[in-house]
């Protein structure tokens with residue numbers, strides 16, 4: 001039960017602020033209730049960010065893959081918290097592609113059809129359109145925290161995100177977390193160099209933490225590239241929604257926004273998430289271990305070696321949640337990691353689900369990526385120099401200057 005003055009609301013896990021019609025009679029209750037809930041802003045930048053945001057909205061509309069395209073018109077979102085979503089893109093077609101995000105939340109920042117992976121152009125567009133963008137955020141009210149989702153490697157999202165973070169941190173005092181998607185390593189030198197610079201800038205510009213999801217690591221999902229993208233996007237959406245649900249739930253053992261902030265402020269400012277949903281009764285110890293295993297994490301890391309702080313949230317029917325077993329497993333993790341926050345949400349009739357949020361002290365895979373990115377930057381530099389010196393071609397062209405064809 002959630003206290004609301006003298007009123008109590010059953011915490012069934014389906015409580016949905018958006019389903020309450022704030023007519024005159026209910027408006028006071030509505031506002032009071034809302035003041036108890038977290039206010040969360042989720043922004044998706046660029047194509048990758050837009051698609052992940054759309055997946056979050058699809059899940060929030062109750063949808064598996066079969067969730068109808070018209071759901072956004074007649075359904076209300078099942079966010080427990082008060083969540084606002086915002087998609088920003090320079091490419092209008094990417095915004096049109098979104099099926100589950102309302103039109104008012106899809107904002108076209110006009111510039112041709114994208115910035116073609118050029119971060120300098122992206123930064124210039126952001127600076128020119130900064131006030132339009134910030135007004136969109138301003139209009140949505142005040143928040144307890146924000147997530148900004150982007151790929152690290154494209155042009156629009158990777159250049160908008162660091163500047164947006166800087167602006168948000170300057171104007172608001174809530175934490176801003178970025179969820180950053182790393183590219184497939186074979187996507188080319190421009191994407192690699194964009195990744196290296198954008199992550200560095202997001203850190204420098206004051207993000208309160210960067211949650212990493214790595215396409216390269218997750219590509220084993222298989223199928224076509226579109227199926228792989230959809231699978232990765234769903235994995236990310238599932239984890240974000242579970243986290244939001246957990247932060248706004250009545251718990252038997254509590255983890256709250258403060259704990260999340262403490263976890264995210266640990267380590268090197270980088271984090272990742274794991275998730276495991278049991279589809280049958282399995283020991284809770286196994287469910288926790290599975291949430292930390294390579295197949296559940298969004299980024300390649302050995303959590304026992306590289307993690308710095310952790311938060312483990314467990315949800316399920318009381319009969320599956322042996323406190324002794326949970327404590328033994330958490331102690332094993334905290335022995336290696338240091339501090340582990342744990343939260344337990346009791347939901348009758350549900351098999352165990354476990355979310356892990358881990359900040360990283362070191363990240364071998366990021367070190368590897370930066371080495372490859374340095375090679376890519378040098379390769380691009382050498383190519384540019386060759387073109388500049390490549391006055392050979394210029395010389396060849398200049399030989400016919402002032403001449404006319406003779407027939």
Ligand SMILES: Nc1nc2c(ncn2[C@@H]2O[C@H](COP(=O)(O)OP(=O)(O)OP(=O)(O)O)[C@@H](O)[C@H]2O)c(=O)[nH]1
Pocket residue numbers: 045046047048049051052090091094113114115116117118150151152153154155156157158181182183184187191215229230232233
């Ligand atoms: N996981 C995932 N990655 C994606 C998706 N779409 C694109 N990417 C990755 O995102 C990177 C390209 O970034 P985009 O988000 O497409 O680029 P953008 O920010 O729109 O920038 P421009 O198109 O250059 O203006 C590549 O590494 C892609 O593999 C997606 O739906 N899911």
